[in-house]
Amino acid sequence: MYILVAPDKFRGSLEATEVCQSVTEGIRLAFPDAKIVSTPLADGGEGTTRILTEGSNGKFVSAVVHDPLGRYIEAEYGLSGDGNTAFIEMAAASGLNLLKPEERNPFLTNTFGTGELILHAVNSGVKKIILGIGGSATTDAGIGMAAALGFEFLDENEQNVNPNGENLSSIKNIKTENVNPLIKPVEFIVACDVTNPLYGEFGAAYIYGPQKGADQVMVAKLDMGLKNISDIATKTFGKNISGNPGAGAAGGLGAGALWFLNAKLREGVSIVMEQTNIAEHIQKADLVITGEGKVDDQTLQGKVVKGLADLCQKNNVPLAVVCGTLMITPEEAQNAGITYAVSVLNRPMDLQQAEKEAFSLVCDATFHLVRLFFNKSRK
Template sequence: MHILIAPDKFRGSLEAEEVCQAAKEGILLAYPEAEVTTVPMADGGEGTTSVLTRNAGGTLVAAQVSDPLGRSISAEYGISADGATAYLEMASASGLRLLAPQEYNPLHTTTYGTGELLRHALDRGVRTIILGIGGSATTDGGIGMAAALGYKFLDGAGAVLPPIGNSMSAIASIDSSEVDTRLRQVSVVVACDVTNPLYGERGAAYIYGPQKGADEAMVRQLDAGLRNLAQVAATTFEEDISQMPGAGAAGGVGAGALWFLNAKLREGVRIVMEQTRLAEKIEQADLVITGEGKVDQQTLSGKLVKGLADLCQEKQVPLAVVCGTLLISPAEAQEAGITYAVSVLNRPQSLEAAQSVAFERVREATFHLVRLFYSGMKRG
């Protein structure tokens, strides 16, 4: 029996590599003769850089950049073995995890550090940049990122505005005369796992602003700022992409990447699946096991589990999902193409307690599901 393990991380508990190890131990306890292949995965958010870099035989590079509040930090990105491709993660420079909860305020945060990461990669002479944009602390429409690459955002009097969320409403024009010319020579692909437009009730401010520290008044202000940015940018670049699916990703960086980097938006999970040649590996498997910290409605609209479920249905290979929190119904699991889904939690306990024993719980849950699967094979 050949089993493929291809999980995402369990946020706050286990990295994808650790989930692989725990699941592999559970499999071999249940069925020692099993052939096990492990492929740590990601969906474009945190962890994508390490997964893509490892699969490209590359190395991690450190860069001094600005955090969301402008403080100097060290951030990492990956370079492929041939030096042609850089793998960047917005969260490493502009992520919410870099701030203390009392510092959350998308009016004051900036994506400038992400732009510095891009500039550092350009200094390495790469030809392609893959940028994951999950986990951001910002709602600045990407103007911080753009400012680090030479764009200037001017108010009605021609003064340069600080590239933060609070400035978007005051932008009257965009000066691109000093933009880094190397941007014309690279291909930028943005790994994006949401489909929200830039502004409006489903836009960046209303849907994601509160988790970044925005109250109701701030959400309205940020949404108005994104609307203004869209109007000015559409005039400047002669293209209004504000309602394009994914434009509202990462506080509007989806739209900003299209305008300022001439980027293409792609599903992060598709990028990772292609690079890891996951479809070929699934064809060789009798069972695929995946997992992530929480499986819910969002999981079924573009996340790793849904991407795997689609591939497994195509290849007619059963898919089992282990997770911390399971918030989909049996009918939803069946409709999504998931053969088996189980929470690893087996007793009432606090979040901290559950996270501390996550490795053991994943191993146990995998042991039980493989025993069940193997017994079914023997009966068959």
């Protein structure tokens, strides 16, 4: 029996590689002779760079860049084994996790450090950059990133403006003459699971600004600034992409990637599955086991589990899901293409206890599901 183990992380308790180890132990207990292939997955957010780098037998590279408030930090990105592709998470340089709660201020923060990481990778000779844009501390529409690459943003007096959220409304012109020429031939693919437009009621400022430290007044000003940069960029680049799904991702970095990098926005889970050749493994598998901390409505809208379910259905391979919290109905599981779904909790316990025992809980649950599947398949 060929079993593919392809989970996401259990946030707060197990990384995806640890879930793989736990599931593998459970399989071995139930079926020692099984052929097991483990491929940890991610949905394009936190942890994606590590998975893609390790999956390509690559290495990690460090660079000194600026954090969201302009302080020097050391940030890391991945380089594929063949040296042709860089895997960058914008959160490594421009993430909310880099700031103390009292430092959060999308008027002042920018994505300059993300641009510096891109430059560092480009200077190493990469041909493609896969950029994850989750977890941002910014609402600058990517102008900080663009400034690091050589774009210039001028006010009505033709003076350079500091590229941050507060100054979006002051920009009247974008100069492209000094953009680093090494950027143009590089292919940019952005992992983006957010469908918000750039501005407006459901845009970057109104939906995500408050969690980045913006009050109601700031949100309104940021939204006006996003509308302004959209108008200026549309004139400069000849394309209005502010309403594109994902333009509002990461404080408008989705739109910035389209304008300044000529990038393509794609679902993060699709990118990860493509880079890890997961479809080839599924075609050979008798059973696929996946999992994540919580399986709910969001899971069925573009997460790892849904991506696997679609591929498993296409190849007529059963998919089993182990999770901490199971919040979908049997009908929803069936409609999504999930063959078997189970919570690993085997008795009443609080979150702290569940996280502490996560490894053994996943292992035990896997043992039972594999025994069930194997006994059924032998008849």
